[in-house]
Amino acid sequence: MKKLDKQVANAYYYTRVKHVAIYLSIWFIVSFGVVAFADSLTGFNVNGMPFHYFMGAQGALIIFVVLLFVNAVVSDRVDKSFGIDEEANERLGSGKTLDH
Amino acid sequence: MDQQFLTSMAFIFLSFALYIGIAVYNRARQTSDFYVASRGVPPVWNGMAIAGDWMSAASFLGMAGTVMILGYDGLAYIMGWTGGYLLLTFLLAPQLRKYGRYTVPEFIGDRFDSHKARLIAAIGTMLISFVYIIGQLSGTGVVLGRLFEIDAAIGTIIGVVVITIYATFGGMRGITWTQVAQFIILIIAYLIPVVFMSLQITGNAIPWITYGEIVTKLGELDRDLGISQYFAPFEQTNKAQFLALLFCLMAGTAALPHVIVRFYTVSTMKAARWSGAWALLFICMLYLTAPAYAAFSRFILMTEVAGQPFDALPAWTQTWIDTGRLQMIDTNGDGILQWSEITISNDIVVMATPEIANLGVFVIGLMAAGALAAALSTAGGLLIAISSSFAHDIYYRLINPQASEEKRLLVARLSIAVATIVAGLVALDPPGVITQIVAWAFSLAAGTFFPVLVLGVWWTRCNAQGAIAGMLSGLVVTLTYIILARYFGVSLFGIIDTGAGIFGAPISLLATILVSLATPEPSQKLKEEVMDLRYPEQMTYKDGEVWLHENR
Numbered sequence: 001m002k003k004l005d006k007q008v009a010n011a012y013y014y015t016r017v018k019h020v021a022i023y024l025s026i027w028f029i030v031s032f033g034v035v036a037f038a039d040s041l042t043g044f045n046v047n048g049m050p051f052h053y054f055m056g057a058q059g060a061l062i063i064f065v066v067l068l069f070v071n072a073v074v075s076d077r078v079d080k081s082f083g084i085d086e087e088a089n090e091r092l093g094s095g096k097t098l099d100h
Numbered sequence: 101m102d103q104q105f106l107t108s109m110a111f112i113f114l115s116f117a118l119y120i121g122i123a124v125y126n127r128a129r130q131t132s133d134f135y136v137a138s139r140g141v142p143p144v145w146n147g148m149a150i151a152g153d154w155m156s157a158a159s160f161l162g163m164a165g166t167v168m169i170l171g172y173d174g175l176a177y178i179m180g181w182t183g184g185y186l187l188l189t190f191l192l193a194p195q196l197r198k199y200g201r202y203t204v205p206e207f208i209g210d211r212f213d214s215h216k217a218r219l220i221a222a223i224g225t226m227l228i229s230f231v232y233i234i235g236q237l238s239g240t241g242v243v244l245g246r247l248f249e250i251d252a253a254i255g256t257i258i259g260v261v262v263i264t265i266y267a268t269f270g271g272m273r274g275i276t277w278t279q280v281a282q283f284i285i286l287i288i289a290y291l292i293p294v295v296f297m298s299l300q301i302t303g304n305a306i307p308w309i310t311y312g313e314i315v316t317k318l319g320e321l322d323r324d325l326g327i328s329q330y331f332a333p334f335e336q337t338n339k340a341q342f343l344a345l346l347f348c349l350m351a352g353t354a355a356l357p358h359v360i361v362r363f364y365t366v367s368t369m370k371a372a373r374w375s376g377a378w379a380l381l382f383i384c385m386l387y388l389t390a391p392a393y394a395a396f397s398r399f400i401l402m403t404e405v406a407g408q409p410f411d412a413l414p415a416w417t418q419t420w421i422d423t424g425r426l427q428m429i430d431t432n433g434d435g436i437l438q439w440s441e442i443t444i445s446n447d448i449v450v451m452a453t454p455e456i457a458n459l460g461v462f463v464i465g466l467m468a469a470g471a472l473a474a475a476l477s478t479a480g481g482l483l484i485a486i487s488s489s490f491a492h493d494i495y496y497r498l499i500n501p502q503a504s505e506e507k508r509l510l511v512a513r514l515s516i517a518v519a520t521i522v523a524g525l526v527a528l529d530p531p532g533v534i535t536q537i538v539a540w541a542f543s544l545a546a547g548t549f550f551p552v553l554v555l556g557v558w559w560t561r562c563n564a565q566g567a568i569a570g571m572l573s574g575l576v577v578t579l580t581y582i583i584l585a586r587y588f589g590v591s592l593f594g595i596i597d598t599g600a601g602i603f604g605a606p607i608s609l610l611a612t613i614l615v616s617l618a619t620p621e622p623s624q625k626l627k628e629e630v631m632d633l634r635y636p637e638q639m640t641y642k643d644g645e646v647w648l649h650e651n652r
Contacts, residue, residue, distance in 0.1 A: 001647045004639065009646035013634045020190045027186045031179050031350075035342055038172070038333040048312020050319075053331040056175030057391035058308070061182050061384050068189055068377035075373055079636055083648070089368045089637035092649060 012082050019074060023067045030060045108247050108465035115285055115469045116262070119278045119476070141276055141365045147378025149276045150362045152283030154181075154379070155386055156232075156478035157239025160286055160471050162535035163387075165449030167394035171329075173336045175391065176345045177535060180542075182380060182387050183346075184353020187550075189376030192354055194369035195557045195633040202364065203485070204357040204549065205493040208571075211556050213626055214564035215498055220571050222493040224548045225357040227575075229482040229489075230523055232358075232541035235534045236479040237263070237520075237527035242447050242534075243471045245423050252423060253528045259472075260524035263479045264517050275480045276365060282477035287385055289470020293454045293463050294389050297396040300457060311392035314399050321402055325439060330398070337596070344599030345539065351605055352542025355549035358478075358485035369636055397453040405456060406439040413437065416455040420448060446533045483516045490515040532586075539598035540582055547578030547604020555612050560627040566616030574608025 034041065038052040046054040079086075141149065159181070167174035201207045205225055209218025238252075240259030245252035298307035301314065319329040328335040334342060353359065363372045405413075410430055420426040425445035428437055444452070451471065454464045491512035496503055503511075530537060552570045555562045581600035584590035595602060621627075632641040640647045 001640070001649055004646040004648045006645070009635070009639065012639070016634075023186065023190060027183060031183050031346065032343060035176075035179075035346060036339070038339075042331075042333070045312070045316070047309065049315040050331050052333055053172055053175070053315060054312070056172065056179055058388055060179050061388055064182050064186055065377070065380050065384055067186060068373075068380050071190065072370075072373045072377045076370060079370065084636050084638050086368065086370055088649060089370060092637040 008082070012078070015078055016075070019071065019078075023071055026063065026067060030055065030063045034060065104461045104464060105247065107461040108468040111465040111469040112247075112472060115473060118281055119473075122278045122281055123275075143366060143371045143374035144378050145280055146276070146362065146366050146371075146375040148283045148382055149279040149365075150359065150375060150379035151382035151385075152279035152281075152286070152473075152477040153275075153362055153481040154359060154383055154478070155283070155286060155474050156538065157236050157242075157471065157475040158535045158538040159386060159390075160290065160474035161239050161242060161447055161450050162235075162533065162538070164390045164393035164397065165444075165446035166533075166535045167391050168398045168449050169444070169446055170336045172331050172333045173342060174394070176342050177349065177539075178387050178390060180346045180349025181353060182384060184350040185376055185380045185383070187350055187354035188359070188363075189373060189380075191554055192360065192557060193363040193376055194372040196360060196553075197363055197366065197372040198369050198633050198637060199629075200364075202361075202492055203488045204360055204553075205489050206497070208552065208556065208567060209493065209497065211626070211630070212562075212564035212567045213623070214568070217564050217567050217571070218493055219498060220568060221549070222489040224544075224571060224575055225489040225493075226486050226519075228356065228541050228544045228548070229358055229485045230519065231544065232356075232538060233479055233482045233486075233519070233523045234527045234530065235537040235541070236475045236482070237524050238530040238537065239447070239475045239534050240472060241527065241530075242423070242425070243451065243468055243475075246419065246448075246451060247468055249419060249422065252425075256524060256527050259475070260520055260527075263476060263483070264520045275477075275484060278480070279477045282473035283382060286470040286473040286477075287382070289466045289473070290386055290389060290393075290450075292466060293457070293459055294393050294396065296459050296463065297400070297453070297457050298392070301396060301399060307392040307396070308388055311395045314395045315391075318395060318398055318402070327440075330395075338594040340593045341595050341599050344595045344602035347605070348543045348546045348599055348601035349539065351546035351550040352544075352601060355545040355553055356542070357489070357545075357549070358481040361485060361488070362481070393450065393453070397449050397456070400453070400457055401442065401444075402439055406437055406442065408437050410435050410437055414456075416452065420452050420455075423448070426452070446535060479520075483519060486519045487512040487515040536598055540600070543582065543598065543601035543604065544575065544578050546601030547574035547608055549574075550605055551609035551612055555609070555616075557630070557633055559616075560630045561616055561621060562612060562630075563616045563619055563622040565619040566612040566614075569615040570608040570612030573611040574604040577607050578604030 034052065034055045041052040042050045044051050047058065163177055166177055196207055199207055199211070201210060205218050205221035208221040209215060237256050237259055241252040241256030244255030244258050248255065294307045295305050298310050299305045302310040304310045315331055319331050322329045363375060366372055366375050417426065417428060421428065425448045427443040429441055431441055451467060454467055491508055495511050496508050548571050551574065552567045556567060578600045581603050582597045585597040585600065628641055635641060635646060638649050640649065
């Protein structure tokens with residue numbers, strides 16, 4: 001084991017937190033935000049249905065799925081850029097597991 | 101014994117034979133198999149198992165019916181039950197995976213180093229899962245009741261027997277792979293009738309593209325009838341209730357013990373993130389389809405069933421009227437069935453529509469098998485959560501730490517049997533429709549566990565006293581509001597029983613923070629364990645520093 005520079009460790013954590021904050025903001029706007037203003041978003045159609053209905057039935061869901069896959073891919077890249085190796089994670093993960 | 105009955109039975113028997121075969125092939129050989137499938141499930145398969153576990157009778161049977169009856173207001177369920185996966189995957193699942201325990205109560209007990217917190221969490225888990233399972237058993241009752249043309253209560257009893265036998269068999273390891281099979285069966289069963297309906301009504305086989313215009317047409321039909329338009333927002337409920345329900349379903353999703361435990365079955369934090377993404381993709385296959393199902397069902401009912409003379413109604417109407425969940429009464433006495441004279445229960449829309457649309461015995465039989473797959477797979481996951489809370493967290497960790505492996509498995513299996521039978525008794529006379537009962541479970545999870553889990557993972561200063569105060573206050577407030585709103589007509593800001601968690605969760609959050617700050621800090625060891633959850637497995641937080649394990 002080698003000691004990690006405090007700045008590097010913090011940088012890792014803050015990068016992850018920043019990404020999660022961005023994703024959760026989008027999540028909040030497309031769900032709670034659209035619902036809060038649903039009455040004034042009825043005027044135009046997307047995919048054949050009024051916009052507020054489209055967001056509730058299709059739009060928000062598609063954005064949720066995209067956000068989760070973006071998170072998975074970007075997190076892997078962040079891990080890689082900090083020299084994290086998934087094989088080592090697997091080895092350590094199974095070793096650290098509490099078994100009783 | 102008509103052809104329909106025989107076909108449905110054949111489908112059900114074939115699918116059951118498959119599940120039992122898988123369960124026997126993968127039966128639990130040791131405790132870690134029973135609880136977490138030995139932690140080696142690949143993310144895509146785990147995603148499918150999560151989707152099978154997740155999509156219950158409420159999703160399969162109840163949701164399209166709820167959207168059909170509530171219109172836009174029913175979409176709170178669609179968004180809530182999917183959006184919660186973001187909270188779960190971003191805030192909890194990878195961190196809980198790194199902590200590496202069997203159950204949610206075990207995480208809480210060890211994170212706060214408190215047996216009292218462990219006990220409260222175990223009781224909370226059992227209560228939430230118990231409420232949830234009532235909805236599943238009541239769903240099995242609807243399907244079997246229709247199939248055998250018997251009262252739904254007798255259908256429920258048959259369901260209880262089947263679920264008890266099958267869930268005590270395999271434990272988590274068997275359940276992982278049966279849930280994968282159940283997901284595949286339920287999604288095929290759900291998609292086929294929608295594709296056929298889309299083809300029948302619009303001439304295009306892709307429902308997700310075509311149903312938008314049907315939604316708009318439903319609005320026009322409603323306007324002609326002088327009722328509020330199908331897609332008009334906040335006609336059946338008010339905006340506060342919609343937002344409250346949305347919050348409860350999302351926070352509840354992130355904190356449901358039987359869902360969290362599925363993230364323990366993968367190998368790493370990275371695998372947990374990917375599991376979450378795959379799970380939501382598979383879940384959205386059904387959730388993007390449910391509003392289409394709702395629109396087509398309503399369109400067929402409004403244009404083909406309503407307007408018929410009462411003496412020329414097709415045969416399917418009588419069998420559903422016999423189950424007590426469909427009413428057609430000629431209130432204005434003109435001999436013609438009007439749209440306003442049809443009262444249809446949310447819970448039968450999905451099962452009845454293939455018959456209404458005349459889709460043939462195979463599709464209807466497949467639907468029955470799919471609905472049972474949905475109810476069984478979730479009931480299986482819930483029973484594991486109940487039995488592990490009791491056998492592992494209460495019996496083994498608190499009462500008898502010297503218990504042998506065999507004895508613990510025996511207690512686990514016994515608690516599954518007891519829980520199913522008691523829940524079955526309650527489900528004989530269900531206290532609400534399926535989606536409503538299930539929404540209570542979500543409100544309870546949102547109020548009891550969500551704030552404590554998020555703070556426990558991200559806030560080092562959070563301590564045992566805070567967690568205990570948070571869980572208790574959240575549970576008491578949510579439960580009280582559900583009972584007051586359901587049985588005594590109490591309502592704040594127009595929020596009804598299903599949105600109760602909107603009061604429980606903030607109070608729980610506040611109680612956790614205030615009591616934690618008013619009591620001594622947790623030990624250095626606990627704080628370091630929490631700091632450690634911020635980094636991937638290869639990084640370890642120890643003695644105020646982060647250490648990197650070298651690659652081998």
